[in-house]
Amino acid sequence: MRPEMPIDNLDDTAKQILDAASRRFLHYGYGKTTMSEIAQDCNMSTGNLYRYFPSKLDIAEMFVRMLRREQVAQLRAVADDPDLSPAEKLRSFFRRKFQLAYERFHDKPKAYELSSELLTSRPKIAIEWENAEGRVLADILIAGDADGSFAVDSPLETAKILQDAGYRFTSPVVFHEGEFDALAAELDGVIELILDGFAWRAAKQSALEKRKHA
Amino acid sequence: MRPEMPIDNLDDTAKQILDAASRRFLHYGYGKTTMSEIAQDCNMSTGNLYRYFPSKLDIAEMFVRMLRREQVAQLRAVADDPDLSPAEKLRSFFRRKFQLAYERFHDKPKAYELSSELLTSRPKIAIEWENAEGRVLADILIAGDADGSFAVDSPLETAKILQDAGYRFTSPVVFHEGEFDALAAELDGVIELILDGFAWRAAKQSALEKRKHA
DNA sequence: CGACTGAACGGTTTATAAAGACGTCAACAT
DNA sequence: ATGTTGACGTCTTTATAAACCGTTCAGTCG
Numbered sequence: 075m076r077p078e079m080p081i082d083n084l085d086d087t088a089k090q091i092l093d094a095a096s097r098r099f100l101h102y103g104y105g106k107t108t109m110s111e112i113a114q115d116c117n118m119s120t121g122n123l124y125r126y127f128p129s130k131l132d133i134a135e136m137f138v139r140m141l142r143r144e145q146v147a148q149l150r151a152v153a154d155d156p157d158l159s160p161a162e163k164l165r166s167f168f169r170r171k172f173q174l175a176y177e178r179f180h181d182k183p184k185a186y187e188l189s190s191e192l193l194t195s196r197p198k199i200a201i202e203w204e205n206a207e208g209r210v211l212a213d214i215l216i217a218g219d220a221d222g223s224f225a226v227d228s229p230l231e232t233a234k235i236l237q238d239a240g241y242r243f244t245s246p247v248v249f250h251e252g253e254f255d256a257l258a259a260e261l262d263g264v265i266e267l268i269l270d271g272f273a274w275r276a277a278k279q280s281a282l283e284k285r286k287h288a
Numbered sequence: 289m290r291p292e293m294p295i296d297n298l299d300d301t302a303k304q305i306l307d308a309a310s311r312r313f314l315h316y317g318y319g320k321t322t323m324s325e326i327a328q329d330c331n332m333s334t335g336n337l338y339r340y341f342p343s344k345l346d347i348a349e350m351f352v353r354m355l356r357r358e359q360v361a362q363l364r365a366v367a368d369d370p371d372l373s374p375a376e377k378l379r380s381f382f383r384r385k386f387q388l389a390y391e392r393f394h395d396k397p398k399a400y401e402l403s404s405e406l407l408t409s410r411p412k413i414a415i416e417w418e419n420a421e422g423r424v425l426a427d428i429l430i431a432g433d434a435d436g437s438f439a440v441d442s443p444l445e446t447a448k449i450l451q452d453a454g455y456r457f458t459s460p461v462v463f464h465e466g467e468f469d470a471l472a473a474e475l476d477g478v479i480e481l482i483l484d485g486f487a488w489r490a491a492k493q494s495a496l497e498k499r500k501h502a
Numbered sequence: 503c504g505a506c507t508g509a510a511c512g513g514t515t516t517a518t519a520a521a522g523a524c525g526t527c528a529a530c531a532t
Numbered sequence: 533a534t535g536t537t538g539a540c541g542t543c544t545t546t547a548t549a550a551a552c553c554g555t556t557c558a559g560t561c562g
Contacts, residue, residue, distance in 0.1 A: 105515095109554060119507045121556075130554065235477035242455035263449035267485040274488035319545095322523060333537045338525065 088126040090116050095133045104134055104188050131195060138192050139199075141185060145174050146206050153210045153217075160218030161269050164236075165262075167214060171207070172243040172261055176254055179246040186246065208233040218272065225275035239264060302340040304330050309347045318348055318402050345409060352406050353413075355399060359388050360420050367424045367431075374432030375483050378450075379476075381428060385421070386457040386475055390468055393460040400460065422447040432486065439489035453478060 084092065094115035098107035109130055113120045127133045152158070152166045179186045193200045211233035218224030226232050243261045298306065308329035312321035323344055327334045341347045366372070366380045393400045407414045425447035432438030440446050457475045 108552085120554080121508065122506055124555070125505075231477070235474055235481060238456045238474050239453040239478050239481070241459075242452045245455075245459070247459070260449055260452050263445070264453050267449060267453070267482055269485075270488040271481040271483075271485035274484040274491070277488070277491075323525080324523080334524080335526075335538065336536055339535075342525095344524070 085126060087116075091123060091126055092133060092136055096137045099134060099137060099188050100182070100184050103184050104191050131192070134188060134192055135196065135199070138185075138189055141189075142203055146203070146210065148174065149207060149210050153214050160214055160221060160223050161272075163214045163217070164269065165265050167211060168240050168243065168261060168265055169258070171240070172258065175244045175246060204237060208237060211236055222276060222280065224272040225279040226272075236268065239268060299340060301330075305337060305340055306347060306350055310351045313348060313351060313402055314396070314398050317398050318405050345406070348402060348406055349410065349413070352399075352403055355403075356417055360417070360424065362388065363421060363424045367428050374428055374435060374437050375486075377428045377431070378483065379479050381425060382454050382457065382475060382479055383472070385454070386472065389458045389460065418451060422451060425450055436490060436494065438486040439493040440486075450482065453482060 091112060095107065095112045098111060098115070109120050109123055112133075113123055116123075123133075127136070148170060149167055152170055153163055155163065155166075158166060178189075208230060212229035215224060215226045215229045215232055215236075219226040219229070240261070243257060243264075305326065309321070309326045312325060312329070323334050323337055326347075327337055330337075337347075341350070362384060363381055366384055367377055369377065369380075372380060392403075422444060426443035429438060429440045429443045429446055429450075433440040433443070454475070457471060457478075
């Protein structure tokens with residue numbers, strides 16, 4: 075297996091390993107599952123695991139990558155939904171992202187723990203994911219710019235700014251109590267303010283263009 | 289000493305204890321300073337410390353409260369600066385807050401560690417501080433509403449929303465590298481967007497009032 | 503020769519015992 | 533009566549040894 079980790083050109087044996095490992099990761103956590111347990115589940119020796127994955131952490135990375143890809147796909151579905159206006163897409167994007175973060179933390183604590191451990195060992199992956207989400211967000215912004223509801227100079231930079239503004243609702247630090255509803259309301263407040271900001275910019279720009287035409 | 293912890297009606301002896309403890313906390317950290325060390329610094333017995341503070345953690349709380357009060361005072365100074373427009377106050381508020389968070393984390397790691405330990409043991413204090421900052425922020429919003437540059441229905445709720453939007457720049461999770469400048473630029477981007485949002489709301493409201501007058 | 507094994511190695515976690523720290527209190531001092 | 537002490541109980545932290553785990557690789561099997 076090469077370090078680039080192509081995500082789905084997997085040997086059958088590799089899939090079997092990934093599957094067995096995933097089950098144990100989710101049930102017992104990363105730290106509590108051992109390579110020999112994974113090997114036993116697959117009826118093979120520990121040494122053979124290393125013919126398919128360079129290390130235990132790489133198995134976890136592959137697994138978390140799959141989870142994450144599913145989440146980005148959900149966000150992409152929002153961005154591509156033809157029934158939604160750009161403003162509605164922005165709202166839905168962040169609500170969905172918030173909900174995903176909350177569920178991951180609340181309903182699948184082991185999956186959350188797994189992500190954390192992976193990201194402390196391999197911080198670059200977090201950036202990679204942020205960028206992937208940023209590209210989806212940028213596409214929403216581009217759509218909004220095209221139909222005149224937003225005015226966006228640099229979609230990628232603006233996307234980063236929006237990600238910053240929504241950071242609190244994706245970071246799990248806050249999920250201590252049953253604060254879901256209160257937080258969701260605050261998230262809506264942030265989004266409305268941002269949408270008003272875009273509205274202002276769009277109005278300014280259209281005024282400028284009118285002047286040009288005159 | 290009563291549990292309410294009045295913040296500055298301190299006995300001379302209590303001040304001496306607080307001072308000695310603070311020095312050790314800052315230099316060695318909370319965990320590595322012992323009650324008997326503090327007592328020795330004050331030429332007294334450990335038992336006597338408990339006549340002035342109910343516990344070691346309460347000494348730390350008092351100390352961190354002082355640090356924090358100083359920070360809130362700095363933010364209050366921004367809000368009260370007569371030379372700044374409301375929009376400039378908002379910018380300065382968040383820039384100052386960001387800078388304070390960064391300095392605390394970067395230049396005084398032990399003070400940061402102390403805050404963390406205190407807040408995990410006494411989470412309510414974090415809320416108390418958020419509210420204190422929120423009141424300062426609300427005053428800026430009220431000033432902006434008064435002079436027509438913002439339009440703010442509920443200053444305290446809106447302040448909470450702004451605090452959420454700025455969360456990333458106050459949370460120390462992000463300060464890993466020399467990202468200060470990049471983050472500061474992103475913070476400016478968030479603030480500009482928010483200010484545009486307020487501008488839009490102010491414009492809408494003033495249009496509404498013109499219609500009423502007509 | 504390619505697929506696989508499992509014992510062996512170095513580093514880390516766990517289990518257990520010793521040491522230490524927080525907080526109390528009966529006694530002392532002034 | 534007020535202010536202080538310092539040894540003591542209980543719980544936590546540290547130190548040390550044993551067990552374990554991730555990883556490697558010489559060697560087996562087909």
